[in-house]
Amino acid sequence: MSIIVQKFGGTSVANSEKIRNAAKRAVAKYKQGHKVVVVASARGKQTDELVADAYELNPDPPKREMDQLLSTGEQQTVSLMAIAIQNMGYKALSFTGHQIQMITDSVHSKARIESIGSEIIHEKLDDGYIVIAAGFQGIDEKGNVTTLGRGGSDTSAVAIAAALKAKQCEIYTDVDGIYTTDPRKYSKAVKINQVSYDEMLELASLGAGVMHGRAIEFGKKYGVEIQVRSSTLDIEGTLITEEVPQMEGILVSGATVQSDLAKITIIGIPHSPGNAAKVFSALAGTKISVNDIIQTELDDNSANLSFTISKNDLADALKTIKAIKNEIQYRDLFIREDIAEVSAVGIGMRTHYGVADRMFKALAENKINIDSITTSEIRISCLVDKQQSDKALEVICDTFQLDKEPEERDM
Amino acid sequence: MSIIVQKFGGTSVANSEKIRNAAKRAVAKYKQGHKVVVVASARGKQTDELVADAYELNPDPPKREMDQLLSTGEQQTVSLMAIAIQNMGYKALSFTGHQIQMITDSVHSKARIESIGSEIIHEKLDDGYIVIAAGFQGIDEKGNVTTLGRGGSDTSAVAIAAALKAKQCEIYTDVDGIYTTDPRKYSKAVKINQVSYDEMLELASLGAGVMHGRAIEFGKKYGVEIQVRSSTLDIEGTLITEEVPQMEGILVSGATVQSDLAKITIIGIPHSPGNAAKVFSALAGTKISVNDIIQTELDDNSANLSFTISKNDLADALKTIKAIKNEIQYRDLFIREDIAEVSAVGIGMRTHYGVADRMFKALAENKINIDSITTSEIRISCLVDKQQSDKALEVICDTFQLDKEPEERDM
Structure with a gap:
C-alpha cells in the first residue's frame, strides 16, 4: 500500500461544504487502497482575522505569540476534517504540529523544519486511520509553537510526504494546474502536464503563485513527486517531478x-x-x-x-x-x-x-x-x-x- | 513574593477592550510585587460557534476531535492576552495545556486533572514573566488534547493555584461576588464576604451558577483561597475559604x-x-x-x-x-x-x-x-x-x- 499526501489550502476548506468535499477526496483515495495523510491550512480568511485581532491589541505583536495564535487556524481545520471523515464512516485522527512532532528551529513566523515524527503517523496509518495533520505549524525543541511562513502548508505537506516516503504529494487548489502562462493574460495558455523542479522554481519566483518556492525546493531535495490539481474538478493536474530526458525537447515550458x-x-x-x-x-x-x-x-x-x-x-x-x-x-x-x-x-x-x-x-x-x-x-x-x-x-x-x-x- | 492566579471567563475577554482590561488587572497585581499567572477561557461565544461548525459536519462529532477543536478557543485568548500585556511594556508568555503539561485522564470532554508541570510555570515566573495559561484544556499521556467540561477553566485556575501553592485564586466574572440569594429575585440581597467551601458547594449545586462545583471541590481539597470578583469594578468580591470559627455564628449564608x-x-x-x-x-x-x-x-x-x-x-x-x-x-x-x-x-x-x-x-x-x-x-x-x-x-x-x-x- 502506497502513501498519498493530500494538501488542501485555505480556499479549499473555507466552509463546511468545502471541508466535506476535501474529506471526500481523502476517502476516495483511501477506498482505492492507499494510505492517506491530509495536510490542511486554516479556513478561508481566518488567519487574516486573527492577525487583525492581534494588531488591535499591539501594533508590533511578538512573533512567538503570533505563532501560538495563528496555529489555531489549522488546528480547527484538521479537527473539523476528521469530524467530517468520521461522519462518512471512516476512521480519522487529527494532529497538531506538536502531536506529529514537527520539530523546527526557533525562528518564529518563518521556521525551518528539522524533523518529523514519522513513526507516529505510520502507526496510525497502519491502524487504518486517515491522518489529518495541521499544515504551516511546528514546535521548537522547547515546545514553543512555530509557523513556517508564506506557503508553509505546502512545505509541511511536501516535508511529510518526504518523511513518509509517500508515492505522491497532491496539492489541491483553486486552479487545476500550472499553465504555460497566466490564462488571464493569454487566454490560449494550456495546462502543463509535467514540469521539472528547477523550472517550477523559476516560474514560482517569477510570480506564478500557485506554489511557494520553499515547498518545491523541499520536493527537489527529497525527490517528492508533487501534483498541483483542482479541489473542485476531478481531473489530473500538473506533475512537478525530477527532470526526465523528454523534457529537454521542450524549449520553453512557461x-x-x-x-x-x-x-x-x-x-x-x-x-x-x-x-x-x-x-x-x-x-x-x-x-x-x-x-x-x-x-x-x-x-x-x-x-x-x-x-x-x-x-x-x-x-x-x-x-x-x-x-x-x-x-x-x-x-x-x-x-x-x-x-x-x-x-x-x-x-x-x-x-x-x-x-x-x-x-x-x-x-x-x-x-x-x-x-x-x-x-x-x-x-x-x-x-x-x-x-x-x-x-x-x-x-x-x-x-x-x-x-x-x-x-x-x-x- | 507570593503567587496570584487570576482567571478570566469568556465574557471577561470577549473583545479587544475586555482583553486589554484583563491585561491591566494582571499588570496591576504584578506591579504590586506579586508573581502573576492568568488563566483564560475562550472569547465570548466562540466555543458555541465552533460547536456549531462541528455539528454542521457530523450530528455526533467524535469527542477527541471536539476537544482538539474547542481547545483552540483558549489558545487564541492566551496568545492575545500575552500580546496585550507585552504592549503595556511587561513580559508575558502564553501556554497551552500541553505546554504547561496539564496532564489529565483520557475521558474526552470531561477529563480530570492528574498533574501540572508547575516547574515550567515557576521558571517563567522567576524570570519575571506574567504567565498566561489556557484554561479548560489539558493533554492525556499520549498527547491527545482533552477538555475539562463545564466550568473547566475555573477548575484549571484552582488546580494551577494549588500546584503553585498560590496565595489566592481570583475568579473574575460579570458579577461582583456571591450574593445571599439571586438579586434579580430578592433585590435586598447582599454580597457575601466570606463563605466556606462546603456552603459554596451546596449553593453551586442548587444553581447559584457563578462557579462550578468541581472547581470548589478542588479548592477545598487543596486549601486554595478563591475570590470571586468583578472583572469591571475594582471592589473586593466573595472569598471562598476553609471554615473559620466565626462562620458558625451565621445560621444561613444563602x-x-x-x-x-x-x-x-x-x-x-x-x-x-x-x-x-x-x-x-x-x-x-x-x-x-x-x-x-x-x-x-x-x-x-x-x-x-x-x-x-x-x-x-x-x-x-x-x-x-x-x-x-x-x-x-x-x-x-x-x-x-x-x-x-x-x-x-x-x-x-x-x-x-x-x-x-x-x-x-x-x-x-x-x-x-x-x-x-x-x-x-x-x-x-x-x-x-x-x-x-x-x-x-x-x-x-x-x-x-x-x-x-x-x-x-x-x-
Missing part, C-alpha cells in the same frame, strides 16, 4: 510577466570592495526585496548598478540609497518607473541554442523595446515598458507556441 | 430557588433488592439527571419513590419509567409538574437547632404549602408550588435576614 516594477540605476559608483554589498544590505535592512541586479563597468574606474524592485518599495528604496550617498560617493541616481519583466523558462534552453535570439527578434519585430536582459541557465528575462508588457508576453507565448501541447510544437 | 422542576412519584414498588437502582440506572442511561430522592415505606411491603427532575426531562423520564413497569411491577405513577425547590444553606445549622423549624413556620405563616422536604447537614430544601416559589424565597430571606450583613443579624 512564460511569466511581473508588472509594477521600478528600476533604479546608481550611476558612477567608485570601484571599491564592498560598495555593492553596502547598497543591498541597506535595502535588506529596510526589508526591500531586490530582483534582478545588473552591474556595468564604466571607463573611469567606476560602475553603474541597476536593479529592479516592486514599485511600492520605490520611495523607501530611494530614501535608503540617498542616505548612504556620502558613504558610497556615487554620482547620480536614475529611476525608471512603470517597468515590467517578461520571462521565458525551460530546461530545453540548456541544450538548445537560439532561444534568446528568437525571443529578442520576436520582441523587436513587434516594436517592443528591451530595457535590459538577465538570464539563468533555464530562464531569459527582459525588462520592458509596463504598457507593452502584456503584448510582450503574448509575443513570447506565440513564438514558443505556449498555446499548444509540447508534442505539437515545432522545435 | 438561599436559592430552582424553578421548572417536576416531581415523579412511583407508587407501590414491591420490596425487592435493586428495584430503586433499576429506576435510576434506567434514567441515567437516557442522561436524565435526578435531584432529590425520597423513599417512603408503605404497609403492604412496598414503597413509594419520589424524585425531582428538570421539567424539560419529564417526557423522556416517563417514557423510560413506563418501559420498565413490567420489570419492576410498580402500581402507579404520580406526576407533579410546575414545582420548585427553595433551599437555605449555612454551616451554622450544624451547631444550632431550630433553623428548619423557623423556616417551616415562616412558610406556613405565609400560606406556602410544603410538598416535601430534604436536608443535608448544612442545607434545608423544600419543594413548593412553582407559583409560590418567589414568595417562598422572599420569606426565607426575610426570616434569616439575608438582606443584612451577618454581624447585623439577630441570631
Whole structure:
C-alpha cells in the first residue's frame, strides 16, 4: 500500500461544504487502497482575522505569540476534517504540529523544519486511520509553537510526504494546474502536464503563485513527486517531478510577466570592495526585496548598478540609497518607473541554442523595446515598458507556441 | 513574593477592550510585587460557534476531535492576552495545556486533572514573566488534547493555584461576588464576604451558577483561597475559604430557588433488592439527571419513590419509567409538574437547632404549602408550588435576614 499526501489550502476548506468535499477526496483515495495523510491550512480568511485581532491589541505583536495564535487556524481545520471523515464512516485522527512532532528551529513566523515524527503517523496509518495533520505549524525543541511562513502548508505537506516516503504529494487548489502562462493574460495558455523542479522554481519566483518556492525546493531535495490539481474538478493536474530526458525537447515550458516594477540605476559608483554589498544590505535592512541586479563597468574606474524592485518599495528604496550617498560617493541616481519583466523558462534552453535570439527578434519585430536582459541557465528575462508588457508576453507565448501541447510544437 | 492566579471567563475577554482590561488587572497585581499567572477561557461565544461548525459536519462529532477543536478557543485568548500585556511594556508568555503539561485522564470532554508541570510555570515566573495559561484544556499521556467540561477553566485556575501553592485564586466574572440569594429575585440581597467551601458547594449545586462545583471541590481539597470578583469594578468580591470559627455564628449564608422542576412519584414498588437502582440506572442511561430522592415505606411491603427532575426531562423520564413497569411491577405513577425547590444553606445549622423549624413556620405563616422536604447537614430544601416559589424565597430571606450583613443579624 502506497502513501498519498493530500494538501488542501485555505480556499479549499473555507466552509463546511468545502471541508466535506476535501474529506471526500481523502476517502476516495483511501477506498482505492492507499494510505492517506491530509495536510490542511486554516479556513478561508481566518488567519487574516486573527492577525487583525492581534494588531488591535499591539501594533508590533511578538512573533512567538503570533505563532501560538495563528496555529489555531489549522488546528480547527484538521479537527473539523476528521469530524467530517468520521461522519462518512471512516476512521480519522487529527494532529497538531506538536502531536506529529514537527520539530523546527526557533525562528518564529518563518521556521525551518528539522524533523518529523514519522513513526507516529505510520502507526496510525497502519491502524487504518486517515491522518489529518495541521499544515504551516511546528514546535521548537522547547515546545514553543512555530509557523513556517508564506506557503508553509505546502512545505509541511511536501516535508511529510518526504518523511513518509509517500508515492505522491497532491496539492489541491483553486486552479487545476500550472499553465504555460497566466490564462488571464493569454487566454490560449494550456495546462502543463509535467514540469521539472528547477523550472517550477523559476516560474514560482517569477510570480506564478500557485506554489511557494520553499515547498518545491523541499520536493527537489527529497525527490517528492508533487501534483498541483483542482479541489473542485476531478481531473489530473500538473506533475512537478525530477527532470526526465523528454523534457529537454521542450524549449520553453512557461512564460511569466511581473508588472509594477521600478528600476533604479546608481550611476558612477567608485570601484571599491564592498560598495555593492553596502547598497543591498541597506535595502535588506529596510526589508526591500531586490530582483534582478545588473552591474556595468564604466571607463573611469567606476560602475553603474541597476536593479529592479516592486514599485511600492520605490520611495523607501530611494530614501535608503540617498542616505548612504556620502558613504558610497556615487554620482547620480536614475529611476525608471512603470517597468515590467517578461520571462521565458525551460530546461530545453540548456541544450538548445537560439532561444534568446528568437525571443529578442520576436520582441523587436513587434516594436517592443528591451530595457535590459538577465538570464539563468533555464530562464531569459527582459525588462520592458509596463504598457507593452502584456503584448510582450503574448509575443513570447506565440513564438514558443505556449498555446499548444509540447508534442505539437515545432522545435 | 507570593503567587496570584487570576482567571478570566469568556465574557471577561470577549473583545479587544475586555482583553486589554484583563491585561491591566494582571499588570496591576504584578506591579504590586506579586508573581502573576492568568488563566483564560475562550472569547465570548466562540466555543458555541465552533460547536456549531462541528455539528454542521457530523450530528455526533467524535469527542477527541471536539476537544482538539474547542481547545483552540483558549489558545487564541492566551496568545492575545500575552500580546496585550507585552504592549503595556511587561513580559508575558502564553501556554497551552500541553505546554504547561496539564496532564489529565483520557475521558474526552470531561477529563480530570492528574498533574501540572508547575516547574515550567515557576521558571517563567522567576524570570519575571506574567504567565498566561489556557484554561479548560489539558493533554492525556499520549498527547491527545482533552477538555475539562463545564466550568473547566475555573477548575484549571484552582488546580494551577494549588500546584503553585498560590496565595489566592481570583475568579473574575460579570458579577461582583456571591450574593445571599439571586438579586434579580430578592433585590435586598447582599454580597457575601466570606463563605466556606462546603456552603459554596451546596449553593453551586442548587444553581447559584457563578462557579462550578468541581472547581470548589478542588479548592477545598487543596486549601486554595478563591475570590470571586468583578472583572469591571475594582471592589473586593466573595472569598471562598476553609471554615473559620466565626462562620458558625451565621445560621444561613444563602438561599436559592430552582424553578421548572417536576416531581415523579412511583407508587407501590414491591420490596425487592435493586428495584430503586433499576429506576435510576434506567434514567441515567437516557442522561436524565435526578435531584432529590425520597423513599417512603408503605404497609403492604412496598414503597413509594419520589424524585425531582428538570421539567424539560419529564417526557423522556416517563417514557423510560413506563418501559420498565413490567420489570419492576410498580402500581402507579404520580406526576407533579410546575414545582420548585427553595433551599437555605449555612454551616451554622450544624451547631444550632431550630433553623428548619423557623423556616417551616415562616412558610406556613405565609400560606406556602410544603410538598416535601430534604436536608443535608448544612442545607434545608423544600419543594413548593412553582407559583409560590418567589414568595417562598422572599420569606426565607426575610426570616434569616439575608438582606443584612451577618454581624447585623439577630441570631
